[in-house]
Amino acid sequence: QKEVEQNSGPLSVPEGAIASLNCTYSDRGSQSFFWYRQYSGKSPELIMFIYSNGDKEDGRFTAQLNKASQYVSLLIRDSQPSDSATYLCAAHTSGGSYIPTFGRGTSLIVHP
């Protein structure tokens, strides 16, 4: 059973702070990892993805991957109230084709 684990939160941070969201996965065959943001009542939308060990930066967002520890994280710098949402981590695992498995998501609240 492929599992992707996330703390459901809520994670509460003040405006301007760094928010750190974490995700672990059980299947070592997972090859790539995606972070999606989901506003209440809306569908998930892609933030960024990572497939190599290390850091990947995109604007205020940094994804970090450590395959040895089976750990993925997303850092949001200079958090804004508009970043308040649920953040979903997804792992793509190869079984012939790549099958995405989602975690339950972490709720982030950025307060002014």
Add this chain to the structure above:
Amino acid sequence: EAGVAQSPRYKIIEKRQSVAFWCNPISGHATLYWYQQILGQGPKLLIQFQNNGVVDDSQLPKDRFSAERLKGVDSTLKIQPAKLEDSAVYLCASSSLDSSYNSPLHFGNGTRLTVT
């Protein structure tokens, strides 16, 4: 480009009734997914198609759920008969590049199903 289209947006039915959802993926996207998202949980994959073949349907409750993707484009998901625990948002998504490891999913607006 036009996004993933889903209909209906909302549906309310009584238990034991049947319901069908429709999805039209982004043009040219080979892979189509149906996810079930219960309130407070992450999306759970029900079925994944590549073109018109099934890649994974291990979590699809096949005694009541069925899905098809005719001609490798549009897809329908059906529930018959519905149970109370089927109340959820049903998300359709598509991806390009034949489900390459770095292909993100593009989601439709979802269908919110309420079973009473």
